[in-house]
Amino acid sequence: MQIVRTTRRYRTINIQAGEHTFTAVDPLPDDLRDALTRIHDRGAH
Known part of the structure; x- marks a missing residue:
């Protein structure tokens, strides 16, 4: 559950x-992006 609390913001x-749509994004820090990539990759195998 910690990952959910960490990524919630x-x-x-x-x-x-x-007629225009604008997207506002709060970019993920590199360490969080890396952790999510590892979790995703682990589930893909």
Whole structure:
């Protein structure tokens, strides 16, 4: 459950302004991105 609490604050938000859609992203820190990649890769095998 720690990974859920750690990643909860990182979200992508789409903002619609007229016909335009803008995406606001809070980028993941490198260490968190690496951990998620390792978890994903482990599940793919």
